[in-house]
Amino acid sequence: MVRNYNLWDDPTKSNEVLVKLADSLKVVNALKDLRYKAEEAKLIAQLAEMEAIDYGLFKRAYRASLDVSKLLDQYEMSKLLRGPNDVEGASVTIKAGSNGICPEIWAEQLLNMYVRWADKEGYRGRVVDKCCCKNGGVKSATIEFEFEYAFGYLSGETGAHCLINFPNGSFPHEATLACVDVVPLFLETSPDLQISDEDLLFSSPSLPGERQSIAKPAACIQHIPTGIAVRGTTLQIR
Structure with a gap:
């Protein structure tokens, strides 16, 4: 496809081809890393058996197996996320509702949840906008996640998030709501x-x-x- 010299007469088409080639290269490199980690875990486990159960080697094998599992999960997820903007970053906006008990506190809890999730997974996320309340909590906040497939991971978070309290096993009080909106954050190319x-x-x-x-x-x-x-x-x- 790249050898078709007429392709370069159309910059838009050639750019699409180069992007697809880059994506294919990323998949190949991910599979190579997965194979290397799997072979490393297998080798360490075999060495541990030869050394009559060395705890340190088994610990290394366990960590290597976790790396294999994480790489495999990421690869499988990337195969599922095939939407037009799934590969892009994500901008997540949280807005406190008007009903319920302290919706601003609930909105802040959601904000902290997304930030902690990004930190735990090793993803890059930063709070770019935060409108605080005098009595605690936030009226609104926006987080930008600048990593591949962020929109694919987080697009399902769009909608109303409801917190319901059940005091002493009785009937629930009024639900506390916060709205979450997720839009693509274009990392490399942006639509015209x-x-x-x-x-x-x-x-x-x-x-x-x-x-x-x-x-x-x-x-x-x-x-x-x-x-x-x-x-x-x-x-x-x-």
């Missing part, structure tokens, strides 16, 4: 989007000359046709 200025709505939480609160976003831009909104809290006017 044409956005008209007429489709954008700019708003600010404060009137000109009014003191802005730390808990409120500095500005908000909404794409009217899709309803997608972008908020910023980094810049504050005092």
